[in-house]
Amino acid sequence: MNIPPEDYNKYFEILELGYNAPLSEVRSSYLRLRALYSSDSIVTSAIIYEFPDDSKQAILDQIDEAYAKLREFFKDKEADHGYKERPSVAGSDIEEYLANVTAFSGPALKMIRERLVVELKDIANFTKIRRQYFEDIELERFEALPTEVYLRGYVVEYARYLSLDPARVAGDYMARYRTWKTTRGNRS
């Protein structure tokens, strides 16, 4: 593709970023905005009544488009300069992958996170939950994890950060946890 970089400025604007923002910021801004406009936060419901029903969807579509375009942009930049900001992931299609996820297991979550180029320390910094817990969640080291109520909370935070549906992720994940717990109970 030979579109000059200026044409991408509007996509940076849609994601509320400066024109020099790196891929990592593009991604985190995308996730943040996606979470904001796909949920019912007090911030949007305080204004939404003035606007047509589909206005949030229109914003989401714009955000998705901007993110897709900017991923292309960064892929081109990599190709041009033979340089990579982060390993390998810029172009991978997360939606397609998500559609094929049957259950949110630890390894599935890890895969999604890595495709989104999110580091565990980003989630830990944001949520103020220890990085180690998230690592244990991904590796399903259930014995190292805290009790069910806390664990569920951590999984929800993790899912939120990645803009995944927290209820579904926690549902899948906690089912796996309970299976482990019962088998362990049977053994001992």
Next chain:
Amino acid sequence: MEKNKGCEIWAIGGGKGGTGKSFITSSIGAHLAAKGKRVVLIDADWGGANLHSFFGVNRPQNSLSDFFEKKVPLKSLIMNCGISGLGLIMGNLPSLDSGDIKYAQKIKFFNHVKMLDADYILIDLGAGSHNNTMDTFLLADKMIVVIIPEITSIENMYHFIKNVFFRKLKVVLNSHGLKDSVNDAWKNRGIHGIKTLKELIAYLAGISPHIKDIIDKEMSDFRMHIILNQIRSSRDITVGTSIKSVCLKFLGMHTQYAGYIEYDNCVTSCINKKQQYMLTYPFSHVAKSIGRLSDNLIYVKEVTAATDEYSPGRL
């Protein structure tokens, strides 16, 4: 009349009563004074002037009404409130509460304010979208709104921002000899299919390229600074970043998220004990947040989404 060089006027207003405008005005004032700045606070909450309470001093005898009615110079109305470098001018204008102050009078008041010998002048405007409030707001160097993470307060703020910008459009188009364009468009909004401010702006911009240029310039210059008060968890911090996004996406308005302040019971107990909060709890989280957001206001910086520096991790 020359504006006193280097003096900045900040107006704090908007939204609902009880969000903490007066507390924040008094605290920023105390903070700037402690940093060696010369500060004058003006209590212009025509209805509920109570800024003096945050310094534990009694209701002063003189007030702004002496300036408007008896032509007493503003400077002589400055009273001491127990902190060096910090002066206070009392509001309390019952006779002016009901009606509009004439625009010329507001300008005159503002010119006198600008001549006060200070580095920062903070005007506590009180709640509501009265024309007096909005005009004073628009004349300030920085427009600051205080909100809390509560749907009513946020709704109020959107309303306020829209009203202030609408007022601004009127004043500006008026000064370009296009006095009636805004009023007409709004009056006939049914015919033009205008339901929101955004649609009104689009309609006006469509009238002529000249008007479009004026509006584009005003919109890109228009900046409200947002302070989020009384947060109760670190998750609340993102309310400010989200509001910034919503203002941009739904209203087309740029805003600055200047900072947030934690909820702290000591704020109320200080008022009741006639203590000044910043002097009583200078090392509290709230005091640190006040310091940080004051710097952000001075240097036009803001809280960015979930940066380490701003995640308190302590709530």
